[in-house]
Structure formats: C-alpha cells, structure tokens
Amino acid sequence: MSAKVIVDDVEALTVARSLADEFRAGASERDAERRLPRAELDRLAASGLLAVTVPAGHGGADVRQETLAEIFRLLASADASLAQIPQSHFVYVNVIRRQGTPEQREFFFGEVLSGRRFGNAQSEAGTRHVQDIRTRLEARPDGSFTLTGVKHYSTGALFADWIPVLARAEDDNLHVAYVPRGAPGLTVIDDWDGMGQRTTASGTVRLEAVPVAADRVLPHHLTFQGPQLHGAVAQLLHAAIDAGIAGGALAEAAEFVRTKSRPWFESGVETAAEDPLLIQRFGELAIQVRASEALLREAARAVDAARADLTDDTAAEASIAVAAAKVHAAQTAVEAGSAVFEVSGTRAALDSLNLHRHWRDARTHTLHDPARWKVQHIGRYVLNGTRPPRHGLL
Helix, strand or coil, X not given: CCXXXXXXXXXXXXXXXXXXXXXXXXXXXXHHHCCCCHHHHHHHHHHCHHHCCCCHHHCCCCCCHXXXXXXXXXXXXXXXXXXXXXXHHHHHHHHHHHHCCHHHHHHHHHHHHCCCCECCECCCCCCCCCCCCCCEEEECCXXXXXXXXEECCCCCHHHCCEEEEEEECCCCCEEEEEEECCCCCEEEECCCCCCCCHXXXXXXXXXXXXXXXXXXEECHHHHHHCCCCHHHHHXXXXXXXXXXXXXXXXXXXXXXXXXXXXXXXXXXXXXXXXXXXXXXXXXXXXXXXXHHHHHHHHHHHHHHHHHHCCCHHHHHHHHHHHHHHHHHHHHHHHHHHHHHHHHHCHHHHCHHHCCCHHHHHHHHHCCXXXXXXXXXXXXXXXXXXXXXXXXXXX
16 A cells, blocks of 8 residues: 655645545535445555654654644544544544554554555453453463454444454553454454444454554553643544534535525525524534634644743643533534534435434534533632643543
C-alpha cells in the first residue's frame, strides 16, 4: 500500500475539506443500505490524512491538535460513521508516540505513513464497568505472548491492517498488543446493529490464543503514571465528531427548508425560509453549533499548549477544556438532529429521505461515555481546584 505524505496543517485541512465534500454525496445512501465504506476508507488512507500526527522526525506532518479536531469535524459533518472509524487509529498512533520504543516507533510510524490503518479492540461487554478489562496477555517461554479474550464495539477492526488490543498481563497491568489483521486465532465479526453510525462495523473481535511478538506489545499502564493527554486527545476527537454531526444536521435542515418545506399558513409569507418563527429557530440552533465549534477550537488549543509544556496543571486544563467541549457538542448534536424534524415539517419524517440519520448518529455516538461525569469533573475543578483523574476518558 502507498499513500500521499501530507506536509503541513494547511495541506491537511485542504485535503480534509475535499474528502468531506466527496463523502457527503453518498452518506445517506450508505447509511440507508448499511453499505460499508471500504472504498471511502481506502481513499482516506491514500490521501495521507491518517498519517498527519506522525512526528516530523519520522517523516510526518505532526499537525496541531486544532487541525486534527477540524479534520474530524469536517468528516463528521459529511458522514458521522466514516469519521468515527479512524478515531481509534489516531488514539493508538498516540500510544506509540508516548510509550513505544525507538524501534517500535520507527516500524509503526512507517506503517502509518504507507497508509496502514489501526482499528481497536478495547471495550468488553458483561464486565463490571468499562475499565474492567479481562482479556489476558500471557507470556510464553520464548518471550512472545498470546492473547485470549472477547472484545465488543471494535470500531475500525473490520477495516484495519493492525488491531491494537487492550489486555492485562500476568501482573494485571494494562498493555496494548498490536496484532496484524490476519493473525491466527483472531476473528473479526461484523455484528454491529446499532440504530446510528450504522456503517462503522463496530462489532466483535474474538481472540483465541492469538500469538503476539514481544516487540508488538506496549506498556499502556505507564501512560497514566504522570501528566498525560491520552484521554484529552481521544475525547477531543469525539467532541469533534459531535460538533460535525450538529453542523451537518443544521446544514441539511436549512437546505430542506429552502427547497422543500411549505410555509405555515398563518405566517403570511410565500416560502418557509421567510417564516419568522423558523428564522428564529435556525438562529438559536446556529448559535449552539457555533458555540460547540468555538469550544472545540479552544479545547484543541489547550491540548496543543499542554503538549508543548506538559505538567500536571497544563494536562488538567486541557482535560477540562476538552470535557467542556464534549458536553456542549453532545447536547448540540442531539438537539440539532432532533430539530431537523421540528423545522422541516411533516415530510421530513419520511423514512425514504433518511433525515433521521443525524439524530440516530448523534444519539448513538453520545452514548460513548456519560457527559454527566464530565460536568462533575468540571465543577470540582472550578470550585475546589481538583484536577481530573488520569483514567484516559477525560
């Protein structure tokens, strides 16, 4: 596989805007038919966008987090499923950056620059909570390992070249094992049936004594022993997806009202777009969307600032800024997705139009982790100066 190498932030955003326009055209049809976006993901990989966070010392553009967030917002405004698929890719590129040995960085960053894709196999169903990871990484006499377990919500795994697997070693510490897609004992099952983000193929990964070479395992638990941005970077991308869903829903609602909706007879106007009550509602929604986008930019800049000078204080400020952006964007995405029907009229409910995909995508994606706990951490930080915990979800 070969891919273009993007050289800077400007080029990255130019490519992202072009791809978003391209992907938008078929997004509704792909969702309605649950047609998996294999060709689109190949285009995304070939474009070089999946390698934009590779450090400059390894040949990458090493773009700002502000740029990366905007890339995800643009893609999600076009197709929320397609934007969700590479979220874990960037998270696990970041793990290599943080915990990889020089040899691991050289190998995996080379893979990413060539267009290789990372999926994920981290979440498990039926455990006590999200951090109760039971997949085991067992050492072998020759220094290699085997992986055994079952993973759910494995977004990107079906389309991946490498599947990073979160597992516990014999000392119970968390590690990430990077497993090639065709490894013996590894099975990826396309059994995702979510009501939203239908084409992410976020199904099941089964691991039955999967062999893993010693140099494909990274000590993920070390990430959380000092100031870190692992969670802030991951959550920033989730916030960008929500902001993109909101913006995409608002744009499609406006186009529908301009071209298809009829004015309410009491309004006394010729077109729905002249209805003063609709104008008011679009103004309210636009303010919410703009606020989410502004919070997203502010959060991304806080992460960039913390990357340049990583301390407990800068990491905490970045995590809080991202939490605020995520809470607001989640609320806005759900509201905008629902408001499509409110402003568009009865015809908008036709299943054949598939306008409900925005709300379905928003409602599904915002279940990823509860916003109420982010609000708690923001409140504790503001009121008592309590830094957020280092568990990777902030």
